[in-house]
Amino acid sequence: MHDEAVGNSYNNRGIHHNGSGIENLNVITSGLDEMLLQSFQNDLKVFADWPANSNAKFGDLLASGDFLISSSMANNSVQYVRAVSQKGGNLTFSNPWPAKSVQVYRNGSDAGTLSGTKITLGTSSGETISLASAGTSYATQTQLGQPASGGGSGSTSSFTSGSEAGDRTPTWTDTAGGGNNGVTSINSDSAGPQTGPRTGETSHTDSSALMYSGSSTGSSAHAYLKVYDLSGAPLNIGTAKTLSSTTPWVPAGSTESECVAVDLIFTDNSTLRDSGAVEQNSNQAHLAHQCGHLALDTWNHVTVNLATNNSNKQIARILVGYDHPSGSDSYRGYVDDLAIS
Numbered sequence: 001m002h003d004e005a006v007g008n009s010y011n012n013r014g015i016h017h018n019g020s021g022i023e024n025l026n027v028i029t030s031g032l033d034e035m036l037l038q039s040f041q042n043d044l045k046v047f048a049d050w051p052a053n054s055n056a057k058f059g060d061l062l063a064s065g066d067f068l069i070s071s072s073m074a075n076n077s078v079q080y081v082r083a084v085s086q087k088g089g090n091l092t093f094s095n096p097w098p099a100k101s102v103q104v105y106r107n108g109s110d111a112g113t114l115s116g117t118k119i120t121l122g123t124s125s126g127e128t129i130s131l132a133s134a135g136t137s138y139a140t141q142t143q144l145g146q147p148a149s150g151g152g153s154g155s156t157s158s159f160t161s162g163s164e165a166g167d168r169t170p171t172w173t174d175t176a177g178g179g180n181n182g183v184t185s186i187n188s189d190s191a192g193p194q195t196g197p198r199t200g201e202t203s204h205t206d207s208s209a210l211m212y213s214g215s216s217t218g219s220s221a222h223a224y225l226k227v228y229d230l231s232g233a234p235l236n237i238g239t240a241k242t243l244s245s246t247t248p249w250v251p252a253g254s255t256e257s258e259c260v261a262v263d264l265i266f267t268d269n270s271t272l273r274d275s276g277a278v279e280q281n282s283n284q285a286h287l288a289h290q291c292g293h294l295a296l297d298t299w300n301h302v303t304v305n306l307a308t309n310n311s312n313k314q315i316a317r318i319l320v321g322y323d324h325p326s327g328s329d330s331y332r333g334y335v336d337d338l339a340i341s
Contacts, residue, residue: 037071039063043118044093046071046081060231065089067123071096072144080144081131085123086175092120093131101134108138108269126179126224128269156235158341159318161228163197163208170196170210170227177226177319178265182218186330195225195320204299204336211334212260212320216327222287224263224321234267234314235340237306243272244303244339257331259291259324261302262338265317266310273321275309287323299336306340315340 036058038045044063050056050073057072068084078096085091094117095102101113107127113134114121123129130141161167173196183193193214203209214223235241243262264272277285280303283293294300320335 033061037061037063037069039065039067039069042092044069044083044091046078046093046096047073052076060084060229065091067091079132080136080141082141083123083129083131085125085127085129086177088123088125088127090120091123091129092118094118096131097133103132103134103136103141105130105138105141110138124179125176130269156230156233158339159228159230159235159315160337160339160341162205162337163199163203163210164206165208168228171229172226173197175226176224177317178224178263178271178321180223182221183214183216183223183322186213186215186332193223193225193322195227198334202334204334209334209336210320210338211332212322213330213332214322215330216256216322216324218328220325221327222321222323222325224319224323226265226317226319228318229316230318231267231316234316237310237313237315239307239311241306241340242303243306244341254296254331254333255292256324256327256329257333258294258296259287259327260320260322260331260333260335261285261287261290262335263287263319263321264306264315265319267314267316270310270313272304272306272310273323277304277306277309279304287321288325291324 035049036047036056038048042064044067046069047056053076055072055074059070060068061070063069063083066086066089068086070082072079081093081096083091095115098117101115102119103113104111104121106129108130121129130138132141132144159168174190174192174194176192180192185192185194193212195210195212197208198211199208201209201211210227212225243264273286275285279285281293283289285304318338322331
């Protein structure tokens with residue numbers, strides 16, 4: 001690979017030979033990916049072909065089964081493994097710590113230890129599985145999972161999007177990212193709740209906004225949909241960041257649509273909704289506490305001081321969610337001019 005990179009590549013690391021074309025474009029990137037993570041034949045392996053005495057870290061590589069995998073290697077030992085289950089199902093992996101038990105955390109809660117050369121765990125959609133050698137605390141795993149520093153920018157200082165052309169585009173649309181219970185689609189466009197940009201419908205500024213919709217069909221109904229991925233360069237909250245200019249627009253007569261808000265997942269897997277944060281009117285930022293607090297058929301400007309309850313945390317993902325434990329109706333609305341600064 002070194003010879004390919006030095007002698008047969010362009011500045012963008014595209015490989016060139018005498019002949020061939022498209023199949024050469026990803027030689028280096030695919031090779032690196034396989035060295036860091038393998039996930040075929042129902043067996044996930046981290047650093048399966050990584051050179052000895054070489055430290056490395058990667059985040060959110062997609063593995064078979066729709067798992068986002070993160071891990072790091074230092075001093076010839078795997079430090080941790082994190083798996084975000086995007087659709088549920090079994091996670092099967094080779095034990096990165098031979099002859100040792102594996103400490104398991106589910107969404108930050110201690111789930112005990114497991115042992116064996118190959119281990120299978122059942123997962124649910126949106127669940128985060130954290131793994132390390134037995135005895136490793138969750139706090140240590142969280143610290144190990146922080147983005148690598150040096151070389152690049154490593155972090156982000158602000159975020160803005162109005163869903164317009166030229167703005168940052170969503171990483172995902174109509175994709176669960178924090179759990180879905182009792183919520184389906186309001187139409188035949190999708191099997192589940194929806195979140196995605198819409199142009200020419202309703203907007204606060206310019207012509208586009210982020211639409212959300214769903215139909216609540218059961219008790220403890222909630223649906224958290226991930227929209228923007230910042231995990232590659234997490235946004236540092238520091239001591240002064242504010243989530244602002246989020247402007248939910250709720251159509252008249254649609255009180256169920258009020259139970260929606262922007263949510264955040266931090267790099268330690270904690271969330272804005274469960275942090276105790278409040279918006280400018282002292283209502284809890286938790287989505288369920290927004291019910292009954294938004295004016296219908298107009299834009300509502302909502303701000304949340306992030307630093308009050310989450311100072312110095314880093315934002316990994318931005319979600320738009322619905323949460324109404326007693327909800328039993330359809331909902332639809334828009335969010336525009338999202339900013340964190």
